Amino acid sequence: MRPESIQDAVIRLAGNSQDGIQTAGAFLARLAGRSEHDVMTYMTIPATISGGPSIFQVRIGSGEVLSAGDEADFLVAFYQHSYQDHVGFLREGGVLLYDSDNVEPNLDDKRFVYVGVPITGLTVEALGGTAKDKGKNIFVLGLISKIFNLDDEKLKRLISEKFGGKNESVVNTALMAFQAGYAYPVGNVLTKHYRFEHIPRPSGRAQLTMDGNQALAYGLIAGGVRFGAGYPITPWSSVMETLRRELPKYGGIFVQAEDELASVSIALGCSYSGYLAVTGSAGPGISLKAEAIGWASMAEIPLIICNIQRGGPSTGLPTNVEQSDLHQAIFGSHGDSPRVVLAPASVEDCF
CATH class of the missing domain: 3.40.920.10 (Pyruvate-ferredoxin oxidoreductase, PFOR, domain III)
Structure with missing residues (x-):
């Protein structure tokens, strides 16, 4: 046939x-x-x-x-x-x-x-x-x-x-x-x-197949991040798993902490010692980290925070995603606490 x-x-x-x-x-x-x-x-x-x-x-x-x-x-x-x-x-x-x-x-x-x-x-x-x-x-x-x-x-x-x-x-x-x-x-x-149909690519470059979470993890590594800490929560967990697997290959380390407060505190400690660090979570976890994030602003300690958003308020919908935490990202702090907020629109943006 x-x-x-x-x-x-x-x-x-x-x-x-x-x-x-x-x-x-x-x-x-x-x-x-x-x-x-x-x-x-x-x-x-x-x-x-x-x-x-x-x-x-x-x-x-x-x-x-x-x-x-x-x-x-x-x-x-x-x-x-x-x-x-x-x-x-x-x-x-x-x-x-x-x-x-x-x-x-x-x-x-x-x-x-x-x-x-x-x-x-x-x-x-x-x-x-x-x-x-x-x-x-x-x-x-x-x-x-x-x-x-x-x-x-x-x-x-x-x-x-x-x-x-x-x-x-x-x-x-x-x-x-x-x-x-x-x-x-x-x-x-x-x-x-x-x-x-096979249409040859003019650039001749090899391509990768990945999702936004994978692109984000590899983008962090490419950007020089070598330390991080986090606590498992869907849909952030796959970012954490990738970093935990890949960071040691580049002389780094990722720590799975006992809770959200500990994870952001460990990441702050890494940044305080001179190494740019990352932590992350979904919306409910970001709420738990809010006080420590405000402290980072007050102490002027650089920190990368990834909010992999899940749908709905409170504990929400763990296996569904939406883009509804922008106000939390910009204004979710005690007092005046400015921060840079980036909202990727594509897998390429995540990298």
Whole structure:
């Protein structure tokens, strides 16, 4: 089957967070970055330990991609609720790939192309039943790779890199699931395959695929920050984890403190001794740091503070973000306490 050449596609994976939706989507995003394609992603993560409905949307383009897309060209529905909640985001003529073991779509709705695959059953069959249906996200990754003629060897390397630090059986299981999805005769139920056009980049520079938090962490390091302290809180935690992993490579250190007050105080101590330091949090944590931040202004001690904002007042929505803390950043202090406030508008700005 000769693939149809395309320049852009929006792929939405809809299921539950415990199914590894974000992991599968992240593989697609990383592959795009390593294949000289532009990419932008959007995801939702439930704020419950047990997991819940979740999506990962990735837009891959041969040219410049400026948004994650409003409508999906390709929707993967793992469950009935995934289909019901997200079919409205699928454009007319788009492809609905659904797990026929769990989903019964309305086939009378002729606006879409329906591709039913027994994803759960085939995953269990491929892995011998020992992992139950764990791995169906990687099975779907194999299916998508085949449908869009993606570089399966690069994807296999990405899978090996991702799970390489775990038991070898984990890597082998993931690769088995991927190969089973890639080998599935999807051409029997889908009349078209696709291939992204390759448009060489004029600059010839290698590109990176990262989110704003990663860009912020590496920007701090590139800017000369070598010391920091923090306390875990979503969605700041990934900045902290990156700094804790990377700073020692440059002769620095990052301390996980026992609470928000301790973290800002440790960072102030580093700056007081002559080393520019960073601390950070989300809105509730910034509130707890407010007195110490005011003291830094009074003592004229330089300090970088990152507020990775979560949605809503009080403890808010831990796994959702918004831009609502500007007044807190500018005026959230006791008395007159001027500070420089920078509000990045893009991943590049974060760096």
